[in-house]
Amino acid sequence: MADLDLNLLRVFDALLREGSVTAASERLHLSVPATSRALGRLRRAMGDPILVRAGRGMVPTPFALRSAPRVRSLLDEAAALISADRELRPAELERTFTIRINDGVAATLAAGLVEAAARQAPGVTLRFEAEGAESAEELRDGTADLDIGVGEPGAPDIRSAPLYRERLVGVVRADSPLGRRRRPTLAQLTEHPHVSASRRGRARGPLDEALEAQGLQRRVAAIVPTYAVAVLVVATSPYVGLVPRRLAEQHAAALGLRWFPIPAELPEVAIRMLWHSRLDADPAQRWLRDTVVESLRQTAR
Helix, strand or coil: CCCCCHHHHHHHHHHHHHCCHHHHHHHHCCCHHHHHHHHHHHHHHHCCCCEEEECCEEEECHHHHHHHHHHHHHHHHHHHHHHCCCCCCHHHCCEEEEEEECHHHHHHHHHHHHHHHHHHCCCEEEEEEECCCCHHHHHHCCCCCEEEECCCCCCCCEEEEEEEEECEEEEEECCCCHHHCCCCCHHHHCCCCEEEECCCCCCCCHHHHHHHHCCCCCCEEEEECCHHHHHHHHHCCCCEEEEEHHHHHHHCHHHCEEEECCCCCCCCEEEEEEEEHHHCCCHHHHHHHHHHHHHHHHHHC
């Protein structure tokens, strides 16, 4: 292990993230032969194959999987140590940030955040990934830099910052019967089929409880995995959809949709930004978090 250095650890991390020498070389901006030589050095230093052939691809060994979280943590700590006493110059930053994000938030935040990052830090790449139950572990092992959604910190090593509060609204085609009503009633909502957005495939939601309290029931004609798909389905059908208000405000008109408040007390959710505590002092990570907040301010205007 004495032959290991930070550059080799970066190669190790890239190989584990990408699962191939070619993809890792692209991520590191190295040639494929140089990355192959680095893999050979890693194998000799660690006494392990690191990646082994499996069918047409390569998979990490158990040793590599066990080592990956610690290697990523070491790389983060080294980056923070090196940059702690330096003023960050975003224009000189070359880095890929991975953001786990709720799809309803992504539909309203991603475009503005990408634009702001490209303007301030053209060398930065933003990788957006769908949220999941394992988000806290991905923050811990460095697979993700940020998690943006309805998640709570849940652990002392996970930091959080509130971004905004969100509520669901109804969307329909502007030329539909409901689209011509300013404020549809709950009874009127049940006269039309609904499309439900749920990444877990659930048909029921908060609206169903409000309807049942009034002796009403809706028919869910389609269940889709994301709010983005829901608005596209609504735009080409007579269905009613429930989506986050910010998404509706920003995109409904362009899709020929009209949005309206639901005449019931549906729960409001807090959208938060989560990150691991070891990234508190990293200037590049602080820049990313500040840029998220500023992008939200811009889209809210």
